[in-house]
Each structure stands twice: as C-alpha cells, then as structure tokens.
Amino acid sequence: MIFAGIGIGSAQQADVQMLREIYTASLKEGKSYDWLNHLSNQIGGRLSGSVQAEQAVTYTKKELDVLGLDRVWLQPVMVPKWVRGTPEFAYIESEPGETNNVPVCALGGSVATPAGGIKASVIEVQGVEDLAKLGKSQIEGKIVFYNRPMDPTLINTFEAYSGCVDQRYSGAEEAAKFGAVGVVVRSMNLSIDDHPHTGSMSYGELELTERIPAAAISTKGADLLSTTLKLNPEIKFFLRQNCRQLPDVQSYNVIGEIRGSEFPEEVIVVGGHLDSWDLGDGSHDDGAGCVQSMEVLNLLKKVGYQPRRTIRVVLFMNEENGLRGGRKYAEIAKEKNEKHLFALESDAGGFTPRGFSFDCTQEEFNRILTWKNLFEPYLVHQFIRGGSGADIGPLKDQGLVLSGLRPDSQRYFDYHHAETDTFKAVSKRELELGAAAMTSLVYLVDRYGFISSSALPDRQ
Amino acid sequence: MIFAGIGIGSAQQADVQMLREIYTASLKEGKSYDWLNHLSNQIGGRLSGSVQAEQAVTYTKKELDVLGLDRVWLQPVMVPKWVRGTPEFAYIESEPGETNNVPVCALGGSVATPAGGIKASVIEVQGVEDLAKLGKSQIEGKIVFYNRPMDPTLINTFEAYSGCVDQRYSGAEEAAKFGAVGVVVRSMNLSIDDHPHTGSMSYGELELTERIPAAAISTKGADLLSTTLKLNPEIKFFLRQNCRQLPDVQSYNVIGEIRGSEFPEEVIVVGGHLDSWDLGDGSHDDGAGCVQSMEVLNLLKKVGYQPRRTIRVVLFMNEENGLRGGRKYAEIAKEKNEKHLFALESDAGGFTPRGFSFDCTQEEFNRILTWKNLFEPYLVHQFIRGGSGADIGPLKDQGLVLSGLRPDSQRYFDYHHAETDTFKAVSKRELELGAAAMTSLVYLVDRYGFISSSALPDRQ
Missing domain, CATH: 3.40.630.10 (Zn peptidases)
Incomplete structure (x- = not known):
C-alpha cells in the first residue's frame, strides 16, 4: 500500500x-x-x-x-x-380563415391525431389539479392547454422543472378522463422562444382507444395561445401529428x-x-x-x-x-x-x-x-x-x-x-x-x- | 434605525x-x-x-x-x-501564387500598413523575451509572429489571459526595436476557431515613424501559420490594414x-x-x-x-x-x-x-x-x-x-x-x-x- x-x-x-x-x-x-x-x-x-x-x-x-x-x-x-413521423403542424384559428401557426412537437409516447388533424376549442389550465374543478362539462370535446410556466425565481432550474413536468407526463392521461380530445403543454423552458421541447409522457392505465394526442408548444407559442384565448375564448386550435409506437x-x-x-x-x-x-x-x-x-x-x-x-x-x-x-x-x-x-x-x-x-x-x-x-x-x-x-x-x-x-x-x-x-x-x-x-x-x-x-x- | x-x-x-x-x-x-x-x-x-x-x-x-x-x-x-477602416486582409504565401487567406484584425491603436499591404518572411516566437535571443539579424525585415497560447490548464481563464497578453500589448513595440516590419499575434482565445480577437496595444515611447503594424490572427490561423512555417521557414505573410488614430x-x-x-x-x-x-x-x-x-x-x-x-x-x-x-x-x-x-x-x-x-x-x-x-x-x-x-x-x-x-x-x-x-x-x-x-x-x-x-x- x-x-x-x-x-x-x-x-x-x-x-x-x-x-x-x-x-x-x-x-x-x-x-x-x-x-x-x-x-x-x-x-x-x-x-x-x-x-x-x-x-x-x-x-x-x-x-x-x-x-x-x-x-x-x-x-x-x-x-x-417510438417514432415521430412527419413534422407536426399546429395553428391557432382566431376566426375561420384567420390562423397563426405555432411551433409544436409530439410528446414522446403520444398517439397520432387522425390523419387530417384535430381542430377543437381550447381550455387553458395551470395544472392537472384544475381539471376536477372545471369538470367534464367544460373539458369534454376540447383541447386542454397546460400553461403553468417554470418558476424563474428558483436558482436550481431542475426544481423549476420538477414543479411543472407533471403537466407533460400525466396531462394527457388526466385530461382524457374528462373527455378532452387532445392536450397541448407549455414547453419546459425558462426562455421565451420558438422551440418546442419534447419529453416522455404516460397514458397510465388508459386503454388504447381512450388515448388522446399530446404535444408540446413553444413558450412563445404558449404565450400567444394564452393571450388569444383571453381575447376570445371561442378560438380553435388545430393539431396534426402522426407519431406512433412500434x-x-x-x-x-x-x-x-x-x-x-x-x-x-x-x-x-x-x-x-x-x-x-x-x-x-x-x-x-x-x-x-x-x-x-x-x-x-x-x-x-x-x-x-x-x-x-x-x-x-x-x-x-x-x-x-x-x-x-x-x-x-x-x-x-x-x-x-x-x-x-x-x-x-x-x-x-x-x-x-x-x-x-x-x-x-x-x-x-x-x-x-x-x-x-x-x-x-x-x-x-x-x-x-x-x-x-x-x-x-x-x-x-x-x-x-x-x-x-x-x-x-x-x-x-x-x-x-x-x-x-x-x-x-x-x-x-x-x-x-x-x-x-x-x-x-x-x-x-x-x-x-x-x-x-x-x-x-x-x-x- | x-x-x-x-x-x-x-x-x-x-x-x-x-x-x-x-x-x-x-x-x-x-x-x-x-x-x-x-x-x-x-x-x-x-x-x-x-x-x-x-x-x-x-x-x-x-x-x-x-x-x-x-x-x-x-x-x-x-x-x-481609433478607427479600423476597411476590413483587414492577410494570407500565408507558401510559394509564389500559392496562398491561404487567414482571419486577422488590427490591434486597437495599431498603425496601418502601406496601402498595398506588407509582405515579408515570418519569424515565430513564444514571447517578447525570445526577441533578444534571436537578435536583430534574425528579426530585421520580418514579421514577428507571437504564438504563445493561453494555458488551458488554468481554471481561472483570466490567469491564462494575463500570461499571454503582453504579446499583444507590447509585442509591436519590442519587435520594432529589432527591426521587424510588423507583428502578428495569436488571438487571446482558448478555443481553436476562425475569429481574430482585437484588444489594446501600445508603442510605448516609439516615434511615429518607428511604429509597425500589429494584427491579431485567429487561433486556427495561428496554428496554420505555425505548421506552415515548420514545413518551410521561407514562406511569406501578407498583411493589409488601414486603421488609424484620429x-x-x-x-x-x-x-x-x-x-x-x-x-x-x-x-x-x-x-x-x-x-x-x-x-x-x-x-x-x-x-x-x-x-x-x-x-x-x-x-x-x-x-x-x-x-x-x-x-x-x-x-x-x-x-x-x-x-x-x-x-x-x-x-x-x-x-x-x-x-x-x-x-x-x-x-x-x-x-x-x-x-x-x-x-x-x-x-x-x-x-x-x-x-x-x-x-x-x-x-x-x-x-x-x-x-x-x-x-x-x-x-x-x-x-x-x-x-x-x-x-x-x-x-x-x-x-x-x-x-x-x-x-x-x-x-x-x-x-x-x-x-x-x-x-x-x-x-x-x-x-x-x-x-x-x-x-x-x-x-x-
């Protein structure tokens, strides 16, 4: 020694x-x-x-x-x-014919939309815990938009991530239970930019037929969607993705x-x-x-x-x-x-x-x-x-x-x-x-x- | 209180x-x-x-x-x-007609070259202290190439900078005393890339007529110049810059x-x-x-x-x-x-x-x-x-x-x-x-x- x-x-x-x-x-x-x-x-x-x-x-x-x-x-x-397929496509439709494309990407493990995409009204929430308060009547047939941002005041950014990522991981599973037709999740990103951030998600115990498509939207897109919704809650959101699990x-x-x-x-x-x-x-x-x-x-x-x-x-x-x-x-x-x-x-x-x-x-x-x-x-x-x-x-x-x-x-x-x-x-x-x-x-x-x-x- | x-x-x-x-x-x-x-x-x-x-x-x-x-x-x-003037231009001439352009920029405070530039043989040194060893016979009429790199093993990069920056600051003044016609200084940069880094320099007590042009060369350009010199010490370097002091x-x-x-x-x-x-x-x-x-x-x-x-x-x-x-x-x-x-x-x-x-x-x-x-x-x-x-x-x-x-x-x-x-x-x-x-x-x-x-x- x-x-x-x-x-x-x-x-x-x-x-x-x-x-x-x-x-x-x-x-x-x-x-x-x-x-x-x-x-x-x-x-x-x-x-x-x-x-x-x-x-x-x-x-x-x-x-x-x-x-x-x-x-x-x-x-x-x-x-x-799991494969992403062709590039995802989404837009906000403020009025028929008046659309703004927004950057999205399928979450890893998500199902596809129908080939022609889905178009639906949007309900914005700050987390899965909001769903029960809103109830099926306000969610059914809609796209749930999870928009709780990462907390910029936390010095360790992983804590800010932990405080948000349940929206991405469980958002689709929970929204599906209330009859949502899809979910769009604010990207786990502290910067305001045009890049959607993917990541894993789970449908939990949901049957294949109950699963709804889930996508991330860039933070800038999320801000635009939120602002647009405030101006007019009746706007529609279009999403198309053809990812699949092999x-x-x-x-x-x-x-x-x-x-x-x-x-x-x-x-x-x-x-x-x-x-x-x-x-x-x-x-x-x-x-x-x-x-x-x-x-x-x-x-x-x-x-x-x-x-x-x-x-x-x-x-x-x-x-x-x-x-x-x-x-x-x-x-x-x-x-x-x-x-x-x-x-x-x-x-x-x-x-x-x-x-x-x-x-x-x-x-x-x-x-x-x-x-x-x-x-x-x-x-x-x-x-x-x-x-x-x-x-x-x-x-x-x-x-x-x-x-x-x-x-x-x-x-x-x-x-x-x-x-x-x-x-x-x-x-x-x-x-x-x-x-x-x-x-x-x-x-x-x-x-x-x-x-x-x-x-x-x-x-x- | x-x-x-x-x-x-x-x-x-x-x-x-x-x-x-x-x-x-x-x-x-x-x-x-x-x-x-x-x-x-x-x-x-x-x-x-x-x-x-x-x-x-x-x-x-x-x-x-x-x-x-x-x-x-x-x-x-x-x-x-001090103004930089038109973009600087430099190349290594391995043989007449065989040239490689290299990225350079005038050091702040440098004089210009003559309008047609200067072309001269190059002598590579690791610092101003090498000049006296070489003596006027080996320096006169040449471009002095200061190529001592920043030390990558220092954790505080400012220490690595301090260990090199005398080449940039005093290199021209010292080389001029030995009859050099110009100096080219390896950029103060720990990365190997194509960007020359400027910075201040001084001619000390040199008369206006004694001052020689000084430029920084990108780290990649410096490595190329050094390698080329090792293969053939007779190569020439061309430099043109038209900066001036107002x-x-x-x-x-x-x-x-x-x-x-x-x-x-x-x-x-x-x-x-x-x-x-x-x-x-x-x-x-x-x-x-x-x-x-x-x-x-x-x-x-x-x-x-x-x-x-x-x-x-x-x-x-x-x-x-x-x-x-x-x-x-x-x-x-x-x-x-x-x-x-x-x-x-x-x-x-x-x-x-x-x-x-x-x-x-x-x-x-x-x-x-x-x-x-x-x-x-x-x-x-x-x-x-x-x-x-x-x-x-x-x-x-x-x-x-x-x-x-x-x-x-x-x-x-x-x-x-x-x-x-x-x-x-x-x-x-x-x-x-x-x-x-x-x-x-x-x-x-x-x-x-x-x-x-x-x-x-x-x-x-």
Missing part, C-alpha cells in the same frame, strides 16, 4: 497532485469533446430503437475498445421504439471496465445515457454525460493510476422513454451477485461543474465531505445530499452510494429535449472540467472507499 | 429575506436583458469616439432618467478615437444616483464600461456590466429599499483603449472631495456569478466574510481578496474597498474582443443572477458598512 505509514498530510498532498494531473490531462489532451463531436455531428439524435442509437452503440464500443481497458462489452436490452427492438448498454488491482469484485460505476430525444442531437442530454464517463477511464489511464477497485463505464440505453437500460443493468448485476460500491451519473448537461449530490448515509456523507477541500481549486463547491441519476437509480437496493454530477443549471432548459440541444451549445472547457471533476471523485472513492473514517486507504 | 435592539438573528433573517426579494425581482421583472438587447442589437459595438458610443451614452442616460433616481448626469471626458473627441461617463438617507456624503459606486471593441456588439464586454450596474439601482427601488448611503451607478467611457473615463471619474471625485466607501465593477462577462474579489484590508475582508453565508442559496461561493476592475482602479488612493464581480470564466475568452461577443452569447438568467448578486452585495455594504465588527448596522 503506497501510503501506509505516511501521515495524512502526505496522503492529501498526493491527492492534490493527482487531481491536478487529472485536470491537466482533461484540459490538455482529453478526448471528451472529440467524442461528443462525433456523437452529435456524425450520428445525431439517438432515440431508442433508431438507427442513430445503434450507430452510437457501435461507435462508443469501438472507442472504448481502443482505450486498452480490461474488458468492453454490449449488454443486450429490449427497448421501446414493437420493441433489440438494443444495448455499452460497458467497459478497468479491473481493480486489490478489490476487483468491488465495482464503481460511472455513466450517462446514450439515447437522446430526436429533435436536436442530444449533446447536453446526454451525449455530454456519456463522453465524460468514457473520459473517466481514459483519464485514469492517462495519469497512470491503477485502480484498486473495478472502474466501469456504463452507457445506458433508453433513459428518455423507458429506463430499460438502467433496469437491465441492475437486474444483471443482481443476477451475477456483483458488489457495487459507488455509482456516479452525469445527466444534467455539459456545463461548468458546481458539485455533486449524494444519495447515501450520513456516515458516508461525512467521509465524502473530507474530500471537498480537494475540489476547491477547481471551484467545485457544492457537496449535498440528494438525488443522483435515473439510470443508476435501479441499483439503489444494493445499498451503494449513488451520486450525480451537478453542473451549472442556468442554461440547461434552453436546450433540454429541443432542437437547440446541439454540439455548438456545449463549451469544450466546461465539458472537460466536468469530466475531470468526475474522474477526481472516482479516484477518491476508489482509493479510500466510504467505510473507514481515516484519510488513509482502507483495507476492508 | 430599524434593527436597533433586535438580535443578530433577526437582522440576518431580514437580510435573508432582502436577498430573496432582490433575486426574485431580478429574475422575474428585471430590466437588464432588455437593456442589453437594445445596447447590443439596436446600437452595437461602441468603440470610444464612435457614433455608437455616443448613442449608448444617450440611450443609457434616457433609461436612467426614467428610473426615478435622485440625479442623472453626464460627466464629460475627452477620449481617443484626434481625441468629446464623450461622457453616464452617472445616476440614489441619495443616501443617513449618510448621503458616503458614496457607493457600481459600474461597468460603456465602450466596447468594434468587432462584435460588446454584449459580454461590457454591455453586461453596464446593464447589471443600472439594474442594481433599479432593483433597490423595486424592492423598496431606501439606501442609507448614496448609491451611484457609473457607466465608464473608454476602458478598452485609454481608461479615460475611469481616470476622469476619480479626478472629479477628488476635486469635489467626495468620500467613496465602496466601488464594485462588473467587467468579466455576463456569466453565472461565482463570487467577488475584494481589494481591501484584512479587517474589511473579515467583515465581508460575515455576509458570505447569505449568498450560499444562490451558489455565489467565491469570496477572495484580489483585483477589482480597471475603471474603478483610479479611485484606489481614496482608501475605499474595491470589488469585482467574478462570473464563471470558462467561456469568456471565446467572445472577448471578437465578433462572437454578441447578444445571443449571453444567457438571460446568468445575466440576471449577476445583477442580483451585485445588488445584494451593495445592499449589505450600504446597510452595514465595513467598520463595525457587529452584524448590526453601524452608526459611524
């Missing part, structure tokens, strides 16, 4: 040095940005079941193959396949690992999700998390660090509309009786890293906090207890520590699930700093584990 | 509430983004002495006039007027203030610089700082706070190529025997605020640190001692506390002094968060001052 018999000061000094080397390697000779360039610009949006998703599997496996890891493999998983298809999680030199049976997972929505190229959500996770293994090799535990990168398939990859990975891990110590996900965009959230015990958190000062020179300052990432969530019953990278969240919802989520919206340095922060945390977990309260490496 | 007799806990609670109100006002009904839209898109780049700079004076004064401040005025200052012209600092209710003679200044370079529209440098500074006064009024001291916004003219506005302001303040307590500048881009740097005594800094916890909910975490801003620097001999807003610096040099510094590169939320952070700090300084060590307002 390298540090046995050496004081804590020296161990910390070695860690200071290691983090500096990790950051230098990421910023000077990292691969994350080039990988993302390929994923985004040569492949593009990677919706589960699409050709692009399969290209991304092939590409990332090939790139992991050349890193000289101990093992790289594909883990089969059946995924849903049978499940075979896909894969892409996995690579460096075997641990001392505790190979203890697994540390770092990952993101390889699938994305189809409107943009999925650079922030979650191409960034994928290439950062691949970079963790690359950087550990670059700086010549030999992990004590097994460090595994997992590029999960189908986070966006099914979470099948995350569930499959946890299922197989359980079957194989693998011991997972730690899982870290990056799925909040490739922005400047501000910190990490940890889903763990207080004792484990106390241990983690002893590392916080090492991140100060890199302005990674926020170590909090909280959620981690959707894909690693299914591992939770293994009793491991889960963590999520916390990048700056201010711009995330400008791009999230929209055509604006493209490579040029990613800053190379911000992406690389995130990869370095993740690598640093993985290094510390690998070296010290969570159990001993000593700063020296534990032997367990 | 509102808080007299109330415990510290209550005072802090009132501050917590005040900061929340300030942030809410900025994010929900702030004016900064609309102001910047006008400055950037209706006016554009505002080089000292230009029509646009004068339009910016008129516009910002008009906007301050409608805020209902106690006084708004223009402070006359004579400024230099006589000084009249301009103005734009100033507005809310008079203090208790200590009107104590002045707190908040500001940015109204001039910008001409290639982009100066949105980050420093339209952002101007509108954030105006917003400080607007937000204090919005939340109904009556300042104890005089809060003054100053939009300084001519930071980029002369600092005449900053010097004039300090000169007049001294003449009028004004007492300045605190000056805060925002001139590092409209990005997510990470903290503040303070140029102050340790005792003052200790006092400031007692406020730090109030900023934690807003992720403003970096309170350090350090530099403030160029425009407020001349006030320093008044013995006041100087401070600079520290936004996230990762993207700043993608835009700085280049055509890419445009409105669309600014995030509305990031800009607004910066304005709120500045307003919060100004509020705390106004309420508590720096002298008493108690958390209660001091009476002085």
Whole structure:
C-alpha cells in the first residue's frame, strides 16, 4: 500500500497532485469533446430503437475498445421504439380563415391525431389539479392547454422543472378522463422562444382507444395561445401529428471496465445515457454525460493510476422513454451477485461543474465531505445530499452510494429535449472540467472507499 | 434605525429575506436583458469616439432618467478615437501564387500598413523575451509572429489571459526595436476557431515613424501559420490594414444616483464600461456590466429599499483603449472631495456569478466574510481578496474597498474582443443572477458598512 505509514498530510498532498494531473490531462489532451463531436455531428439524435442509437452503440464500443481497458462489452436490452413521423403542424384559428401557426412537437409516447388533424376549442389550465374543478362539462370535446410556466425565481432550474413536468407526463392521461380530445403543454423552458421541447409522457392505465394526442408548444407559442384565448375564448386550435409506437427492438448498454488491482469484485460505476430525444442531437442530454464517463477511464489511464477497485463505464440505453437500460443493468448485476460500491451519473448537461449530490448515509456523507477541500481549486463547491441519476437509480437496493454530477443549471432548459440541444451549445472547457471533476471523485472513492473514517486507504 | 435592539438573528433573517426579494425581482421583472438587447442589437459595438458610443451614452442616460433616481448626469471626458477602416486582409504565401487567406484584425491603436499591404518572411516566437535571443539579424525585415497560447490548464481563464497578453500589448513595440516590419499575434482565445480577437496595444515611447503594424490572427490561423512555417521557414505573410488614430473627441461617463438617507456624503459606486471593441456588439464586454450596474439601482427601488448611503451607478467611457473615463471619474471625485466607501465593477462577462474579489484590508475582508453565508442559496461561493476592475482602479488612493464581480470564466475568452461577443452569447438568467448578486452585495455594504465588527448596522 503506497501510503501506509505516511501521515495524512502526505496522503492529501498526493491527492492534490493527482487531481491536478487529472485536470491537466482533461484540459490538455482529453478526448471528451472529440467524442461528443462525433456523437452529435456524425450520428445525431439517438432515440431508442433508431438507427442513430445503434450507430452510437457501435461507435462508443469501438472507442472504448481502443482505450486498452480490461474488458468492453454490449449488454443486450429490449427497448421501446417510438417514432415521430412527419413534422407536426399546429395553428391557432382566431376566426375561420384567420390562423397563426405555432411551433409544436409530439410528446414522446403520444398517439397520432387522425390523419387530417384535430381542430377543437381550447381550455387553458395551470395544472392537472384544475381539471376536477372545471369538470367534464367544460373539458369534454376540447383541447386542454397546460400553461403553468417554470418558476424563474428558483436558482436550481431542475426544481423549476420538477414543479411543472407533471403537466407533460400525466396531462394527457388526466385530461382524457374528462373527455378532452387532445392536450397541448407549455414547453419546459425558462426562455421565451420558438422551440418546442419534447419529453416522455404516460397514458397510465388508459386503454388504447381512450388515448388522446399530446404535444408540446413553444413558450412563445404558449404565450400567444394564452393571450388569444383571453381575447376570445371561442378560438380553435388545430393539431396534426402522426407519431406512433412500434414493437420493441433489440438494443444495448455499452460497458467497459478497468479491473481493480486489490478489490476487483468491488465495482464503481460511472455513466450517462446514450439515447437522446430526436429533435436536436442530444449533446447536453446526454451525449455530454456519456463522453465524460468514457473520459473517466481514459483519464485514469492517462495519469497512470491503477485502480484498486473495478472502474466501469456504463452507457445506458433508453433513459428518455423507458429506463430499460438502467433496469437491465441492475437486474444483471443482481443476477451475477456483483458488489457495487459507488455509482456516479452525469445527466444534467455539459456545463461548468458546481458539485455533486449524494444519495447515501450520513456516515458516508461525512467521509465524502473530507474530500471537498480537494475540489476547491477547481471551484467545485457544492457537496449535498440528494438525488443522483435515473439510470443508476435501479441499483439503489444494493445499498451503494449513488451520486450525480451537478453542473451549472442556468442554461440547461434552453436546450433540454429541443432542437437547440446541439454540439455548438456545449463549451469544450466546461465539458472537460466536468469530466475531470468526475474522474477526481472516482479516484477518491476508489482509493479510500466510504467505510473507514481515516484519510488513509482502507483495507476492508 | 430599524434593527436597533433586535438580535443578530433577526437582522440576518431580514437580510435573508432582502436577498430573496432582490433575486426574485431580478429574475422575474428585471430590466437588464432588455437593456442589453437594445445596447447590443439596436446600437452595437461602441468603440470610444464612435457614433455608437455616443448613442449608448444617450440611450443609457434616457433609461436612467426614467428610473426615478435622485440625479442623472453626464460627466464629460475627452477620449481617443481609433478607427479600423476597411476590413483587414492577410494570407500565408507558401510559394509564389500559392496562398491561404487567414482571419486577422488590427490591434486597437495599431498603425496601418502601406496601402498595398506588407509582405515579408515570418519569424515565430513564444514571447517578447525570445526577441533578444534571436537578435536583430534574425528579426530585421520580418514579421514577428507571437504564438504563445493561453494555458488551458488554468481554471481561472483570466490567469491564462494575463500570461499571454503582453504579446499583444507590447509585442509591436519590442519587435520594432529589432527591426521587424510588423507583428502578428495569436488571438487571446482558448478555443481553436476562425475569429481574430482585437484588444489594446501600445508603442510605448516609439516615434511615429518607428511604429509597425500589429494584427491579431485567429487561433486556427495561428496554428496554420505555425505548421506552415515548420514545413518551410521561407514562406511569406501578407498583411493589409488601414486603421488609424484620429484626434481625441468629446464623450461622457453616464452617472445616476440614489441619495443616501443617513449618510448621503458616503458614496457607493457600481459600474461597468460603456465602450466596447468594434468587432462584435460588446454584449459580454461590457454591455453586461453596464446593464447589471443600472439594474442594481433599479432593483433597490423595486424592492423598496431606501439606501442609507448614496448609491451611484457609473457607466465608464473608454476602458478598452485609454481608461479615460475611469481616470476622469476619480479626478472629479477628488476635486469635489467626495468620500467613496465602496466601488464594485462588473467587467468579466455576463456569466453565472461565482463570487467577488475584494481589494481591501484584512479587517474589511473579515467583515465581508460575515455576509458570505447569505449568498450560499444562490451558489455565489467565491469570496477572495484580489483585483477589482480597471475603471474603478483610479479611485484606489481614496482608501475605499474595491470589488469585482467574478462570473464563471470558462467561456469568456471565446467572445472577448471578437465578433462572437454578441447578444445571443449571453444567457438571460446568468445575466440576471449577476445583477442580483451585485445588488445584494451593495445592499449589505450600504446597510452595514465595513467598520463595525457587529452584524448590526453601524452608526459611524
């Protein structure tokens, strides 16, 4: 053991040095940005079941193959396949013949409209809880327009998202129960612009015949619709979309690992999700998390660090509309009786890293906090207890520590699930700093584990 | 005094509430983004002495006039007027007739080339210190190409800038002493792209006849030039630019203030610089700082706070190529025997605020640190001692506390002094968060001052 018999000061000094080397390697000779360039610009949006998703599997496996890891493999998983079809079309009809087109997109999982579209009156609500107050008499035969905006005063924009997303996820299911013929949902976006933002939705237990089409409308379109409705509640809304759900298809999680030199049976997972929505190229959500996770293994090799535990990168398939990859990975891990110590996900965009959230015990958190000062020179300052990432969530019953990278969240919802989520919206340095922060945390977990309260490496 | 007799806990609670109100006002009904839209898109780049700079004076004064401040005025200052002329043109000539155009721009203050341009051999150096080693024999008659890049491993990109900018500022002066006929400087940019970045330069004590033209070359152009030189040191470089220096012209600092209710003679200044370079529209440098500074006064009024001291916004003219506005302001303040307590500048881009740097005594800094916890909910975490801003620097001999807003610096040099510094590169939320952070700090300084060590307002 390298540090046995050496004081804590020296161990910390070695860690200071290691983090500096990790950051230098990421910023000077990292691969994350080039990988993302390929994923985004040569492949593009990677919706589960699409050709692009399969290209991304092939590409990332090939790139992991050349890193000289101990093992790289594909883990089969059946995924849903939903396709958008031809571009959606919608307009507000103030009077017969007087129309304003508005930008819309089908929500992921939505049914199509009839081929000729639907045209109906609109009732605006601020959330699903308004439906019961209005009752069937005021909803039946209409399009329900969910228009509760994200709260701009929340500093963490994910909280603002959480406060709205039920409209998108459950809006159609709930409105259908009151006889609505369709729903239009204000995009989950803090900017006022022309880009509709898609995302997953559910019909719950509704029969196929009861399902109604659901679309997102751009924030600017939502404001126009709301204003128009105030002037004249009798206006009509036209929506046409021909998305559909196809049978499940075979896909894969892409996995690579460096075997641990001392505790190979203890697994540390770092990952993101390889699938994305189809409107943009999925650079922030979650191409960034994928290439950062691949970079963790690359950087550990670059700086010549030999992990004590097994460090595994997992590029999960189908986070966006099914979470099948995350569930499959946890299922197989359980079957194989693998011991997972730690899982870290990056799925909040490739922005400047501000910190990490940890889903763990207080004792484990106390241990983690002893590392916080090492991140100060890199302005990674926020170590909090909280959620981690959707894909690693299914591992939770293994009793491991889960963590999520916390990048700056201010711009995330400008791009999230929209055509604006493209490579040029990613800053190379911000992406690389995130990869370095993740690598640093993985290094510390690998070296010290969570159990001993000593700063020296534990032997367990 | 509102808080007299109330415990510290209550005072802090009132501050917590005040900061929340300030942030809410900025994010929900702030004016900064609309102001910047006008400055950037209706006016554009505002080089000292230009029509646009004068339009910016008129516009910002008009906007301050409608805020209902106690006084708004223009402070006359004579400024230099340098004009770029027709677009610059440059190419690398590998062999006669075989040329590659490269993007260049004249450095601010440079002389023109002869009308037909200059064509000469090139000698690449890593800095001015290389010149003496090479000597006149290897430099005379050539174009000196300064190609030391910014260091990507520095987390604070301003440090990387400081490590390079002497090439731009002094490169021509030094090279001229060795008989060079021109200089080409690698743009101060961490990205590899096609945008040349201008910026100020000086000829020092050189006579007019000794001055040689100086241009910046894009980072991609610099890499091409360097590679080409390695293949064949005999290649030639062609440069044509017809910029020139005109006589000084009249301009103005734009100033507005809310008079203090208790200590009107104590002045707190908040500001940015109204001039910008001409290639982009100066949105980050420093339209952002101007509108954030105006917003400080607007937000204090919005939340109904009556300042104890005089809060003054100053939009300084001519930071980029002369600092005449900053010097004039300090000169007049001294003449009028004004007492300045605190000056805060925002001139590092409209990005997510990470903290503040303070140029102050340790005792003052200790006092400031007692406020730090109030900023934690807003992720403003970096309170350090350090530099403030160029425009407020001349006030320093008044013995006041100087401070600079520290936004996230990762993207700043993608835009700085280049055509890419445009409105669309600014995030509305990031800009607004910066304005709120500045307003919060100004509020705390106004309420508590720096002298008493108690958390209660001091009476002085």
